Amino acid sequence: MAEYSNQASVEAVREGDTVTIVCKGALDLHNCQDFREMLMAESAAAEEVIVDFLAVDYIDTAVLADLARAANKMIARGKRLKVKVSEPSHPLRTLQITGFSAVMDVLPSPKE
Numbered sequence: 001m002a003e004y005s006n007q008a009s010v011e012a013v014r015e016g017d018t019v020t021i022v023c024k025g026a027l028d029l030h031n032c033q034d035f036r037e038m039l040m041a042e043s044a045a046a047e048e049v050i051v052d053f054l055a056v057d058y059i060d061t062a063v064l065a066d067l068a069r070a071a072n073k074m075i076a077r078g079k080r081l082k083v084k085v086s087e088p089s090h091p092l093r094t095l096q097i098t099g100f101s102a103v104m105d106v107l108p109s110p111k112e
């Protein structure tokens with residue numbers, strides 16, 4: 001069984017019209033409030049939003065719901081949410097199983 005950290009960190013990095021939300025650790029219902037607030041605000045206003053899950057070990061359904069809401073906000077503005085995720089990883093598998101690539105760009109990257 002995989003070991004997941006209880007710790008999570010979230011940081012927004014702005015570069016021109018692009019906002020990257022860099023996440024680390026395990027994101028779940030108990031610690032994703034900062035992620036949710038940041039993602040909802042940026043998906044409503046930023047030209048390009050990238051969620052960087054490259055250092056994320058685990059996501060749960062609360063995080064999936066946040067991603068779905070943000071993706072729909074972006075689509076309504078004629079844009080697409082982008083999610084960078086390590087390959088292989090639990091978050092990538094979760095995004096693949098749920099079919100989220102239909103509403104957002106899931107961008108796998110080999111683990112370093």
